[in-house]
Amino acid sequence: MSKLNNWKAIGTVLGETDINEYHFSLKNYKAKKGDIVTTASRLPSTDGTVIPVTVWGKISSIERFNAFFPAEAAQELTNEDIDIRDTILPTTKDELRCKVIILGYTEDGKEKISKLLPLNYPVMPAAIVKYPSSKDVEELFISDLDSSHPISIGNLLARKDVEIKIDGDNLISRHISVWGMSGSGKTVFVRRILTELLNLKYPSFVLDIHGDYLGFVQKQKKYFPDNKVKLFYPNLSVRAEDKEIVYTLIDKLGNTLTDPQRDFLNSLLEKIKYEGGSLLQYIKLLNVKAREFASSGSASFKNVKPASMFVVARSLRIVSKKLENMEQTNARHRRKMSHLKFEELPDSATEPEKIISKGQMSILYLRGYENLPASAIVSIVLENLFRHRQEASEEIAPFFTVIEEAHNFIPSRSENKDDIPSVDTIRKVISEGRKFGTGVMIISQRPSRVDETIASQCNSQVVFRIVNQRDQRATTRDSETLSNDDAKQLPNLANGQGIISGQIVNYSLPVQIKFDEKLINDDIGNENFIDTVENWDDKESVKLRKKFAKDFADINEIDSRRAN
Amino acid sequence: MTLKVDIKDKIKQNSSMFVNFIKNAITASPKVQNNFLEVTTKVAETALKIIKDADLIVDLNYKGKEFWSINRCKTSCFIDGGVDRTSIISSAPLSIRAGSYIVKPDATSKREFFEESMVFLGDLYDPKNELYDFVDDDFEEDQMLNKKKDGARIIFEAATIVKHILLNKKFDYCFLHGPLEATVMPFTVAGFPTFTKFAVENMFPFISKNSSVEARHFINAYLEALNYIKKSKFPIYGIVETSNSAPYIKNLLFNYKIKGTISDKDYNSVIKTIKKYKITDSHILEIILSSGQALKPLEVKKQLAGFTVTSGSAWEEKMDSFPKVFIGYIKTSDNQAPVRIESLNYPKYLIKDYEYILGTSRLLPNYGFPVGLNVVDKFAKIPNWMSKTSRKYYATHLLRQAIKNKDQNTVSLAVKILSKKSRSWKNRPIGGISK
Ligand SMILES: Nc1ncnc2c1ncn2[C@@H]1O[C@H](COP(=O)(O)OP(=O)(O)OP(=O)(O)O)[C@@H](O)[C@H]1O
Ligand SMILES: [Mg+2]
Numbered sequence: 001m002s003k004l005n006n007w008k009a010i011g012t013v014l015g016e017t018d019i020n021e022y023h024f025s026l027k028n029y030k031a032k033k034g035d036i037v038t039t040a041s042r043l044p045s046t047d048g049t050v051i052p053v054t055v056w057g058k059i060s061s062i063e064r065f066n067a068f069f070p071a072e073a074a075q076e077l078t079n080e081d082i083d084i085r086d087t088i089l090p091t092t093k094d095e096l097r098c099k100v101i102i103l104g105y106t107e108d109g110k111e112k113i114s115k116l117l118p119l120n121y122p123v124m125p126a127a128i129v130k131y132p133s134s135k136d137v138e139e140l141f142i143s144d145l146d147s148s149h150p151i152s153i154g155n156l157l158a159r160k161d162v163e164i165k166i167d168g169d170n171l172i173s174r175h176i177s178v179w180g181m182s183g184s185g186k187t188v189f190v191r192r193i194l195t196e197l198l199n200l201k202y203p204s205f206v207l208d209i210h211g212d213y214l215g216f217v218q219k220q221k222k223y224f225p226d227n228k229v230k231l232f233y234p235n236l237s238v239r240a241e242d243k244e245i246v247y248t249l250i251d252k253l254g255n256t257l258t259d260p261q262r263d264f265l266n267s268l269l270e271k272i273k274y275e276g277g278s279l280l281q282y283i284k285l286l287n288v289k290a291r292e293f294a295s296s297g298s299a300s301f302k303n304v305k306p307a308s309m310f311v312v313a314r315s316l317r318i319v320s321k322k323l324e325n326m327e328q329t330n331a332r333h334r335r336k337m338s339h340l341k342f343e344e345l346p347d348s349a350t351e352p353e354k355i356i357s358k359g360q361m362s363i364l365y366l367r368g369y370e371n372l373p374a375s376a377i378v379s380i381v382l383e384n385l386f387r388h389r390q391e392a393s394e395e396i397a398p399f400f401t402v403i404e405e406a407h408n409f410i411p412s413r414s415e416n417k418d419d420i421p422s423v424d425t426i427r428k429v430i431s432e433g434r435k436f437g438t439g440v441m442i443i444s445q446r447p448s449r450v451d452e453t454i455a456s457q458c459n460s461q462v463v464f465r466i467v468n469q470r471d472q473r474a475t476t477r478d479s480e481t482l483s484n485d486d487a488k489q490l491p492n493l494a495n496g497q498g499i500i501s502g503q504i505v506n507y508s509l510p511v512q513i514k515f516d517e518k519l520i521n522d523d524i525g526n527e528n529f530i531d532t533v534e535n536w537d538d539k540e541s542v543k544l545r546k547k548f549a550k551d552f553a554d555i556n557e558i559d560s561r562r563a564n
Numbered sequence: 565m566t567l568k569v570d571i572k573d574k575i576k577q578n579s580s581m582f583v584n585f586i587k588n589a590i591t592a593s594p595k596v597q598n599n600f601l602e603v604t605t606k607v608a609e610t611a612l613k614i615i616k617d618a619d620l621i622v623d624l625n626y627k628g629k630e631f632w633s634i635n636r637c638k639t640s641c642f643i644d645g646g647v648d649r650t651s652i653i654s655s656a657p658l659s660i661r662a663g664s665y666i667v668k669p670d671a672t673s674k675r676e677f678f679e680e681s682m683v684f685l686g687d688l689y690d691p692k693n694e695l696y697d698f699v700d701d702d703f704e705e706d707q708m709l710n711k712k713k714d715g716a717r718i719i720f721e722a723a724t725i726v727k728h729i730l731l732n733k734k735f736d737y738c739f740l741h742g743p744l745e746a747t748v749m750p751f752t753v754a755g756f757p758t759f760t761k762f763a764v765e766n767m768f769p770f771i772s773k774n775s776s777v778e779a780r781h782f783i784n785a786y787l788e789a790l791n792y793i794k795k796s797k798f799p800i801y802g803i804v805e806t807s808n809s810a811p812y813i814k815n816l817l818f819n820y821k822i823k824g825t826i827s828d829k830d831y832n833s834v835i836k837t838i839k840k841y842k843i844t845d846s847h848i849l850e851i852i853l854s855s856g857q858a859l860k861p862l863e864v865k866k867q868l869a870g871f872t873v874t875s876g877s878a879w880e881e882k883m884d885s886f887p888k889v890f891i892g893y894i895k896t897s898d899n900q901a902p903v904r905i906e907s908l909n910y911p912k913y914l915i916k917d918y919e920y921i922l923g924t925s926r927l928l929p930n931y932g933f934p935v936g937l938n939v940v941d942k943f944a945k946i947p948n949w950m951s952k953t954s955r956k957y958y959a960t961h962l963l964r965q966a967i968k969n970k971d972q973n974t975v976s977l978a979v980k981i982l983s984k985k986s987r988s989w990k991n992r993p994i995g996g997i998s999k
Contacts, residue, residue: 068665072930076929080628081628082629082632085669088927089935093678
């Protein structure tokens with residue numbers, strides 16, 4: 001009660017109230033959307049007495065209107081060019097009507113603010129609404145979160161001085177989705193989480209498509225001296241059992257094959273035993289063999305025409321070419337960052353401890369790889385790591401996986417991208433992962449393009465700015481705690497402002513995420529194309545092409561001159 | 565261009581006429597239905613002739629921008645009362661309030677004030693309620709309860725005007741939403757309770773403290789209030805949106821009958837026709853007047869003794885003591901019936917005042933009455949959420965607010981009615997409300 005008295009009164013409860021929400025009329029400029037407010041109430045307790053309590057709530061929307069300004073007056077003002085201030089129309093009677101989602105109540109007269117309890121009796125109409133001090137709000141959040149490993153992620157959007165923490169245990173043992181359009185602050189948030197996990201020595205495995213996490217490698221010595229940050233590039237090595245993946249890769253990356261051609265490919269895979277190791281070498285071998293069979297006619301494959309065999313051979317050649325290209329692109333990018341130590345991804349089947357180990361963050365740098373091979377790589381690694389967690393021997397510690405560009409790895413069924421190998425793997429990890437300590441974080445710009453069942457298994461969500469309506473709908477579809485009022489706010493969020501909801505907090509809160517600028521990789525940083533162009537010098541090949549182009553243009557011109 | 569064509573044309577575009585036509589079509593005999601348009605047209609034609617003869621039509625001037633740049637310096641007060649209509653058997657919780665919207669567009673500091681001028685929150689079945697003396701009547705019907713509510717609203721509106729005059733407010737205009745002098749007949753019924761001593765003392769200090777119980781009856785209190793209002797230094801108008809009767813036309817005809825211009829026989833038959841076809845001032849004037857035109861006020865006797873059930877009642881002779889009302893009309897917009905303007909004195913500056921009413925109505929084109937009244941109407945309306953439970957909290961909230969704001973002028977009466985402890989307060993507070 002003493003606390004309540006120190007808090008500022010900011011409004012009056014209006015209308016009918018219930019145990020979930022109420023409305024109040026707000027004094028001008030006294031609170032914002034997302035603010036935490038309180039109102040004093042009285043509840044019947046279990047022993048029949050009536051106890052004074054403080055009901056806590058969150059402002060979920062604010063409407064401002066001049067209830068006394070008749071809309072039709074605007075017409076006359078415009079038509080006659082009248083200044084409203086010259087007329088008797090009211091100009092100052094704005095009313096602010098706030099909707100408050102009730103979070104719960106705490107009993108008054110306690111030394112400390114306790115955990116929130118669910119309200120079971122409506123708040124009093126016409127009661128005063130108060131604005132609790134930041135210190136008290138923070139105290140409430142902390143005691144309510146009741147976490148043994150709270151992780152600080154930023155502050156309450158409406159109040160800079162209220163720090164927001166999430167429950168670390170829930171974070172790593174469950175799953176979390178991070179949505180938001182490009183540049184909205186997803187990666188900054190993920191880096192914040194990864195920083196905390198490093199501090200907790202909790203192993204993490206990050207799929208980095210764009211090199212957004214290389215800052216950790218670069219700054220490891222300085223900021224994380226007690227941790228290891230490993231940077232891997234993929235090698236397409238497949239175990240003999242993973243023939244399915246090999247088939248899919250060839251099928252999808254190469255030319256479209258007819259049924260007889262597919263049969264031949266299948267038989268080929270049967271015949272040419274794969275001993276594991278580099279997939280590229282294996283595909284090259286298949287190509288050579290396919291050619292041999294084709295040249296020698298239908299001797300070994302009775303029902304297949306040599307022409308079909310040639311088609312398959314050509315397709316295999318295309319696949320190996322593509323894979324080679326991807327490897328090279330990836331290597332080229334790596335070379336640009338020569339001071340960063342890239343290692344070939346260890347065999348996750350036999351040496352998983354090299355990827356997952358206490359205090360270590362492992363980054364798999366996938367730049368340059370097309371979706372399908374990237375998906376294949378991810379599928380294989382995750383499958384193996386998960387298996388090592390599942391087995392009784394538990395060869396590796398629990399770990400946390402970060403999947404950027406998740407719509408590529410777990411596309412929605414409506415995208416018609418079947419056979420993306422990572423879908424099944426990730427689905428399995430997500431649905432069974434809780435038992436085995438393999439929490440996953442999926443990140444995407446396009447939630448509507450992410451597999452619905454997987455997304456809905458994420459019990460926590462962080463949503464940044466989203467303008468696209470379909471994506472907005474997807475965020476509320478996947479979440480139990482994100483309300484429509486929250487969704488309405490999404491297009492208006494600024495960089496780094498997100499709505500956090502689900503099991504890692506107890507209720508959805510708009511948060512300004514803390515920006516760890518130090519973790520930006522200085523090498524790539526934010527892409528600054530203007531500087532790039534300023535320092536641009538044409539490559540030799542381009543210079544040459546330009547020179548020739550001039551000659552060709554000359555020829556062309558002479559050619560088209562009219563003979564006179 | 566004949567008069568007839570003109571009127572027929574207008575009828576075609578005339579909305580309230582059409583509504584009445586439809587109403588008649590449902591309730592009246594086929595003959596009445598068939599004749600309605602024709603009869604109304606005929607009455608209108610005749611009325612127009614008389615109106616022209618009496619030179620009652622005035623053309624008003626309104627140029628939006630110019631009008632407001634001249635009138636921005638005027639202080640206007642708009643008053644309206646609100647009553648909640650929820651009634652619960654076995655208790656009669658009641659919220660009544662009268663609000664004022666006071667605005668001076670070019671004011672340097674605060675241009676507009678919303679004032680909750682009078683508030684009552686209570687239970688009329690509570691013997692200790694502060695508004696009406698308690699009458700122990702087990703069979704009080706709904707009708708009586710509604711009369712009490714209406715009576716309270718009317719008295720609150722009058723008290724609000726009185727208060728502004730008492731407090732010496734410098735208004736250029738004061739407008740009441742509704743008739744300035746209400747028909748008091750419904751409150752003459754036997755058993756209608758008197759107001760409490762407390763209420764009357766607080767609302768109308770000019771009524772002697774030692775006067776009889778009788779003096780606190782609605783009829784007497786209201787009459788005293790009107791007489792007081794009549795003496796106001798600033799012009800006060802009641803604005804009525806639509807007329808369900810034809811006081812203006814009937815009076816006009818009556819005047820001409822007295823003058824001898826209309827025979828008794830003609831007069832009687834036309835009055836009968838007006839009644840039969842339920843023809844109102846609105847119907848006729850809507851046809852006759854064009855937008856921006858007004859009718860000069862006529863003096864009309866509002867309280868007609870013997871006209872209704874009050875005949876023979878104890879109050880019958882009181883009816884004649886009520887001031888006569890000046891009734892004029894302004895057609896403020898093309899598609900609305902003219903609004904009725906009531907005042908207790910003949911307007912000193914008729915054209916200017918009517919032009920002001922026209923100007924303020926142009927800001928509410930679809931309703932065609934002064935926008936300030938629309939504003940205060942919304943303000944005074946008792947919100948739906950003022951249910952029984954919330955009312956108590958609202959009352960204490962009001963009380964607290966009044967004390968905190970030290971805004972005695974606006975809420976002091978409210979607080980007094982709410983709180984018994986404050987009975988001892990002087991009627992015109994002179995500061996230090998929290999003491
Ligand atoms: N919490 C924050 N505080 C301040 N600035 C931020 C914050 N979050 C993001 N930003 C700014 O926005 C930029 C883009 O953020 P970020 O890289 O996290 O976007 P993203 O959502 O991951 O986008 P993409 O989908 O394109 O990867 C950051 O480099 C930074 O400048
Ligand atoms: Mg990103």
